[in-house]
Structure formats: structure tokens, C-alpha cells
Amino acid sequence: MVYAWQATALGEPDQVLALTDIPAPEPGPGQLLVRVRATALNFPDVLLCRGQYQIRLEPPFTPGVELCGEVVGLGAGVDERLLGTRVVGNPVLPLGALAEYTLMTAAEAYPAPESLDDAEASALHIAYQTGWFALHRRARLQEGETVLVHAAAGGVGSAAVQLAKAAGARVIGVVGGGAKAEIARGLGADLVIDRKSEDFIAAVKKYTEGRGVDVAFDPVGGDAYTGSAKCIGFEGRIVVVGFAGGHIPAPALNHALVKNYSILGLHWGLYKQKDPGAVWAAHEALVALADSGGIKPLVSERVPVKQAVDGLTALGRGETTGRVVVLP
Template sequence: MQAWQVHENGEPGEVMRLRDVDRPVPAEGQVLLTVRAANVNFPDALLCRGQYQVRPPLPFTPGVEVCGETADGRRVIATAALPHGGFAEYALADAAALLPAPDALDDAEAAALHIGYQTGWFGLHRRARLEAGETLLVHAAAGGVGSAAVQLGKAAGATVIGVVGGADKAAVARDLGCDAVVDRRAEDVVAAVKEATGGRGVDVVYDPVGGDAYTQSTKVIAFEGRIVVVGFASGTVPAPALNHALVKNYSVLGLHWGLYATKDPKLIPHCHERLTELAARGAIKPLVSERVPLDGAAAAVQRVADGTTTGRVVVVPGTDGPAGAAGPAEGGAA
């Protein structure tokens, strides 16, 4: 089979190699999946760089989120069991963690439903306890993680303000349903959010960016507001000033979705049921901006790492792509 492999850490476009390898053999409790689609996540780039909290042994195949088919014909979504990830024709997954792919979504959309939307649901509903009528601020609202939070916030009855970088991404955020959009490249984020909320500020912030975005959040958070820390796509981990949280009476909440698999695993299928219901009535639908063939995976991961994409980029094995769109193959130059 064909699979992308990482033999050394570095930038995805330089270290991912497309190779012919043996089909992986499931260990006890695992299942072999035919990959129908594999969503590209920012953690895939971090895995390539050796910067993720999980470091699989080299060589490994990235691609942590898949829609696949089991040997008995079930269409499922899963988190791939590294080192045999989803940027390949076949991947491994834990049999007990398989979830049925929603009928309302195609393969690429289903592949993009799991991690981002589960993270959004846990962050907004379990951690922040977002209520209808509250105001939600989403950083990187046009990206894969942010777009999921925007849709989930709207489905919960919140007013949603999206922060983006650039006019094209602002248009995407508006199409997603944001009630107000702030272009951080053209506007003062703090002033714009205060104007949009009549000076009150926002009840909940969803922050997958960190860095300056977190600092801005502390300046626009309302009384008894909640800042949900999801990640640090900016590359900068902020150091919260706890005296400021005390004076303004707000909460800083961490969200590590992966912990629920070990600490309270029953919540994950419960969440999936809620997401499936929302998808069935059209309240959520992953924004898939690109569907690329398997040989375009390395370039796709690099684009996501560089922050130039909107929504989700999904690798769909078996599809054809434009000539020259592939990343380096076996024996090719980086």
C-alpha cells in the first residue's frame, strides 16, 4: 500500500515521504480501516516537527483523524492509532473507539467532524457552559477549529463574534454565520469587540491561537466570563496574569479533549450522538475547503501549518489531483 512516512522531524513539506509499505497489522483491540478520507489537523504538523505531546516512534504515518471502512463494511470515524495514521490507503484504530459516520455527511465531511467538533462541544458546553443569549468570541474563526466553534455556538443560540486574519477569511466567517467579524489585520480587535458588544464584552472566548489573541481576550472578557484555552497555533504560549483574572472576575479554562478518552470515555460517544443530531438537522456541517488526493497530503499539511487555509483540508485516497500538486515521493528531493 501507499503511505506517507516521517523518518526525521522537520517541516511537513520536507520530511513527509510517500512510500510503498506493508499493510499494517492490527494489534489486539485494534482494527484495520480502509481510509476513505483523512482530515488534516494542525497536530499533524506538530507531529512532523516533533513538537506534539504525543511522539510516535520514527518512522510514522501522520493523519490523526479518519473516516474509514471496516472489513465488515461499516463506515466509521476514528482517531488513528499512531504510528499507522490516516495519510495512507489503510490505517489502524482502536476497535472500542470507533464511531458511526453520520449519514448526513459525506466521507470528507465526516472525517472532519470528530476532533474539531468534539473539542468545540466539550469546550463550549462542558467547560464554558455556554448558554443561549450569551456572546461568544472565536479566534481564527475561519480555520478548521474555529469554524467548528462558530457553528456550535450558533447552534447553542449564542451571538458569535469571529476574529480572522484577512478579507478572504472574513468572508468565510460571515458565511459560517458569525454575527460580527473582526479582521485583526485591518482593525483593532479590542476596540472592535467592545464596539460590537456595546462595551460589555463577551461571555465566552474560544482560543486556539494563544499569544496576542489571548491578551486581547483578557481585555474584552465580561464579568464572570470564561476563556477556553484550546491551543497555541500562534506558537506562543501566554503566561496568564492571575491578578487580572481576580480583578475582572473571569475564568481561564483549559481544554485537552484527548484526556476524556482515559478519564471519562463515556462522554465521547455521548458527544458524538449530539453532533450527529446537529448534523442531521443541518445545524453543523464541516467546512471542507479542499479535497486533495493522497499524493497531495504533504503539501496540504504544510499549508495548514502555514495558516494559509480556511476550513478543513481533507485527503481523499483514490481521487485525482492536478499534476505537480504532490509532495516529495520516495527518492524525490525535499
């Protein structure tokens, strides 16, 4: 038997998760058995518990959609050279990464960068892949352009700030609160706007001398999207990454027409089905950036397994910055 956090019903993490013993998983064909070395908590973990994620799991199940682990077992047809290696990626649900052991698809297990420790490596995959595809694949970011990043101190936002700076862009970070503003500045944002005390639309227009931004990176939705549409520049691109704010906006397409900007959607997970080679290429680029010091995942807290629910609760309330990582 091995330990795992199991959702026994659907609801808030602190109400439905229990630390329990389950049978040790066995890898099937094309799968890896992985000993979890670090689990990066993501907002989808909270949504899974609530039954609000795009994939709905029936209890009991284990959340945890991102990890760094050590390969300790192989299913049929898997290259034996993977045994003993350190990998990052997504587990095979419903046995997520908030567990002692989990399963991964061998074709989607990516080598962990040697330059990052377990906690940092566990936070590299989802946020940085999302930022990479949003900025480079969808928005076609060019050096010297100006990027507006919402939730710039969060898990995905902090990755976008670093990636935009690494690409030679000017970055405007929007955050909620003074502490988060300091974090965004530390990540390299050229201008940081606290939306709780400033009008970010006016601040953006002033900073850009009325031109507006070239790219808006929006994992929030709601007022963040509405504001982005008001300060996007000529031939600008708004990349819709998610709706962490809880409200899905209905954009006015006539506004996009008269201002000549683009609205781009990003469902990063779809690339794993449609273009897995692009995901591998992005991983190689991210490893190179990590090894050169161009990016470094922001791990705000490292907590033991027994405090995983506290981390998920804080994440669900929007109280965290960067990534909270659970260590075995």
C-alpha cells in the same frame, strides 16, 4: 504491501515525508483494520512531523490523526457487526491516516453520520468534539450569551462558530484577512473582525456596548489570549484550546481576580481516557446536529494522496481555512 506517507526524519512535512510502500497492517485484540476513505489534515500532523507534538514519535511513522474509513478487518474480541461499517475517529499511531489502510481502537471508532460524505465526516471528530467540550462542558454556554471565537475560519474555529450558533449564542469571529472574513460570515458569525485591519478589542467592546463577551474560545494563544482578557465580561470564561500562534501566554492572575473571570483549559484527548462515555454522548449530539443541518464541516479543499504534503505545508503556514481533506 500498501501505500503510506512516512516521515523518515523530523522536520517540515515537505522535507521529511515520502510516499512509500509498507506491509499491510494487521489488527490486534480490540482493534479494527480500516480502509481509509478520507483523511482530514490537522495542525497536530504538522507538529508530529516537526517533533513538537505532545506525543513524540520516532521516525519512521505516518501522520494523519483523523479519518473516515470503512472497517475491513477485525481483531480478536471485536463485534463482528462492525465489519463493513463506515466510521470516524483517530487511528492508532504510529500508523496514521495518511495511508491506504490504518488501525483504529474499536471502542473509539464512531459511526459516521449518513448525512455527511466521506470528506465531511472525516472532519467531524476532532474539531467538533473540541468545540463541543469547550463550549458546553467547560464554559457551560447558555443561550443568548456572546461568544468570541479566534481563528474563526480555521478548522477548530469554524466548528466553534457553528456550535455556538446552534446553541443560540451571538458569535463574534476574529480572522486574519478579507477572504477568511467572508468565510466566517458564511458560517453564521454575527460580527466578523479582521485583526489585520481592525483593533478587535475595540470592536468587541463597541459591539457589546462595553459589557464584553461571556465566552472567549482561543485556539491561538499569544496576542489572541491577551486581547481576550481585555474584552472578557463579568463572570466570563476564557477557554484555552491551543497555541497555534506559537506563543504560550503567561496570564496575570490578579487581572482574572479583579475582573472576576475564569481561565479554563481544554485537553480534549484526556476525556477519551477519563470519561469516554462523555465523548460518545458528544458524538451522538454532533451526529444529530449534522443530520438536522445545524452543523456542517467546512471542507475547503479535497486533494489526492499525492498532494497531501502540499496541504500540510499550507496548513503549517496558516494559509488554509476549514479542513483540507486528503482522498485516496
